[in-house]
Amino acid sequence: MTRYLAGKLGGALVSLVLVVVLGFLLFRVIPGDPVVTMTRGRPVGAEQIAELRARLGVDKPLREQFVDYVAGVLRGDLGTSYVYSRPVLELIGERLWPTVLLVGTATLLAVALGLWLGIRGAWRRGSRFDRVSTGVALTQWAMPTFWLGMLLSMATGDLFPSGGMRYPDTPPDFLSQSVDVAHHLVLPCLTMIAVVYAQYLLVMRSSLLEEMHADYLTTARAKGLRDDLVRRRHAVPNALLPTVTLVFLHLGLVVSGAITVETVFSWPGLGLLTYEALTGPDLPLLQGTFVVLAGAVIFMNVLADLAYRVLDPRVRAA
Secondary structure: OHHHHHHHHHHHHHHHHHHHHHHHHHOOOOOOOHHHHHHOOOOOOHHHHHHHHHHHOOOOOHHHHHHHHHHHHHOOOOOEOOOOOOEHHHHHHHHHHHHHHHHHHHHHHHHHHHHHHHHHHHHOOOOHHHHHHHHHHHHHHHOOHHHHHHHHHHHHOOOOOOOOOOOOOOOOOHHHHHHHHHHHHHHHHHHHHHHHHHHHHHHHHHHHHHHOOOHHHHHHHHOOOOHHHHHHHHHHHHHHHHHHHHHHHHHHHHHHHHHHHHHHOOOOOHHHHHHHHHOOOOHHHHHHHHHHHHHHHHHHHHHHHHHHHHHOHHHHHO
16 A cells, blocks of 8 residues: 555656646746736836846746746745735635635535436436436536536526625625625536536446446345345445546546636636736746646545545455
8 A cells, every 4th residue: 555655646746747847838838928918008118127027037048937936836935926916825825715615515516416316317227317317417518617607697697696706795794704605606606516517427327337237236136125225235335436536536627627617707716816817927826826726636636546446445456
């Protein structure tokens, strides 16, 4: 187990190093000059522009910029935002909680809904319920997230807020703030659930269908167990293994995939922060959010590998 864990952590470290390098190079090829964007529409002379370039460090050779960037990452310093004039880590820390709230809530509900529909559909394969639930899931999975979010916003704009995380005039007590945040959370959360749950449904349905004709289920039925017990105690636990792994893998991807949802609903999380950084381009902020989001994917991949090894004895024996 120690050797297995060391191998996974070593692979994750190599991936993280590549992310740091790619995060620097990738955003250097984005069209746009941050200095020009920051001074657009302002009476700024050539000397002031040169001074601003020197202060931001974009006048240095690319190699020197890369060395400074890597040295900062090793110190835990992701730089200072061009637009906000604040440390990138501080900005990311402020926006992390709204993203965790949105992604965590949406993922929990999507997993519960997808597993329930997938189990019921597989156990009643070919029924009207199975056909309808699978068809609806595939349709919603194919929808662009931003388009679905705008449809929900237009359809239910009178019932739920379509932007922001809270109203500015909400009383400061905990209950009022919590209710206000939950009210604003409904539409972005529904948008993510509508797209994400389909994947859990399809994987769970496929896994359960593979288990349904296994010998151990035939033995359980031969012992006189009710069909409901055979499904709940024997078939579902074994069929859950691929889905549990998918949950960990998907958590990292959903965090980075929340960019479109947060942008559509102006949800003040990491996704909206990344979009705002792109309009600059705010290079330190882009690099910082890229490293954090990619790091979340790498971390969740390691957790998925470890969870699968713990849950499946066949992997431990390999």
